[in-house]
Structures are given as structure tokens and as C-alpha cells.
Amino acid sequence: MVQLIACLAMLELLSVICRKGSVHDYRILKESRLAISPETEKLADGGYQGIAKLYANSSTPIKKCRNTPLTQEAKQFS
Numbered sequence: 001m002v003q004l005i006a007c008l009a010m011l012e013l014l015s016v017i018c019r020k021g022s023v024h025d026y027r028i029l030k031e032s033r034l035a036i037s038p039e040t041e042k043l044a045d046g047g048y049q050g051i052a053k054l055y056a057n058s059s060t061p062i063k064k065c066r067n068t069p070l071t072q073e074a075k076q077f078s
Helices: 025-032 072-077
Strands: 002-007 012-018
Touching (some): 002 025
Antiparallel strands (some): 002 012
């Protein structure tokens, strides 16, 4: 498992973390304890559900509920 953290504005890699075996994305991030500025916008995929608890200014795609489809606005955000 490899986790990359990149700065989209500067187009550079900030962190590369390698782990053996199958490990959840969010667990790798949580255990790495990276110091990321609260002002930095953090965009993550669905594997990072809960990132907002660790880092301010974070967002992940909105999950679809079983009985309720996503609104058009939620689809555009995701």
C-alpha cells in the first residue's frame, strides 16, 4: 500500500508512505501524524471518511444513503 500526499498548487509530492499488506487509507494517514496546516484545503477520496476529525478544512465525497439518492448538488460536490 502506498499513500501519496501532493500539493496541487505547486505540483509537488509532500509525503510518500509505504506499508506492507492491506491497510485502510485513513489508518495510514492517522498513524503518520502528518503536520498539515489548518489553512490547507485537503481533498480526499472515500477511503478517508473521518478525516475532518483530524484535520480542519477537509472534505471527502458525500456518501449515498441506501434509501435516499444524492441530490444534484451533492453529486456535483462529489
